[in-house]
Amino acid sequence: MRTSSDARTLLANPDLQIYPGHGMTCVFDPRRAACRLSRDDTDTRRTPDLADCRPNCVNIARTDRDIDELTTDIETLRVLVDDPLAPPIRVARERQQLLRLEDAVTQHTRREGNDHDL
């Protein structure tokens, strides 16, 4: 996981394979990928499976855009979790997702703060 500054540097590197996803950017290194790898249309190159993206993968970077998307998702989830009429099973699942996204944003913000301290 990397800071926005790291992500901007990586995105500007033409030698890297970059795959933008929802709330994350995959800076693809197939040797370190935590997801299933698939083949592209020509079947000559391995590509990441963004639908199977794992939160602990070291290939994840987050840009400012990604953090904005996560923040919007968090706001939506907070409303759903606070709905007193929602089924408990759904609320439990959404609460877990909310905690995971909040943790991702907190970690990102902490790293950004450390980055600026340097």
Ligand code: SF4
């Ligand atoms: S798990 Fe996510 S970040 Fe890691 S290689 Fe796969 S798509 Fe990219």
